[in-house]
Amino acid sequence: MRGAFRERWYVYVAWLGSGVSGIRPEEVRRTVGPVWALLPLARQVAQALGPWLAALLAARQGRGLAALSAEDEQEVAEVFAEETRLRPFERQEAWRSDAWLGWLLVGELRRLAQLAEAPEATMRRPGWLAWEVRYWALAVSLVRIGQVYGALEQREGVEAAQGIFKGALARVWRQAVQTERAA
Numbered sequence: 230m231r232g233a234f235r236e237r238w239y240v241y242v243a244w245l246g247s248g249v250s251g252i253r254p255e256e257v258r259r260t261v262g263p264v265w266a267l268l269p270l271a272r273q274v275a276q277a278l279g280p281w282l283a284a285l286l287a288a289r290q291g292r293g294l295a296a297l298s299a300e301d302e303q304e305v306a307e308v309f310a311e312e313t314r315l316r317p318f319e320r321q322e323a324w325r326s327d328a329w330l331g332w333l334l335v336g337e338l339r340r341l342a343q344l345a346e347a348p349e350a351t352m353r354r355p356g357w358l359a360w361e362v363r364y365w366a367l368a369v370s371l372v373r374i375g376q377v378y379g380a381l382e383q384r385e386g387v388e389a390a391q392g393i394f395k396g397a398l399a400r401v402w403r404q405a406v407q408t409e410r411a412a
Contacts, residue, residue, distance in 0.1 A: 234286040234346040236283045242275050264369050271371040288406045317372045331393050333377045338401040341370045
């Protein structure tokens, strides 16, 4: 099992980079919004975050923080039912205060890691396979991260956006690897 979540991420990046397959574009648009048109942004963000996310997933797995018990899977499935319904931001959503944008960035980075390691049983959507639910939810999360970063960059400039982004990465890392699983 060692490295399984990290390897799952690499398979996802290959799928995203080679031209997506699975659910028809019209079904994707109806279900998760205009993410199909934003796949270049998702690819760019996946490339930028790939090493960080792979290392985070490996660190969590190494500490035993990624595995769920069968009892936990039902609870997590209910949470992910909402997490996988997210859509890319509309323009006005991504243009809030700097504090709001920083908060959104932390939330999306956390969601990305959770989606990457969630058990297959938690990925549900009528008419979709579990991997399709995960892959499109990951694509939406990557797009949302790119949208928030773009808004930060336009509002605050490249240097300030990079600082906020690095701070968000560090915060999510700390929270993700220092959280102890409840016994």
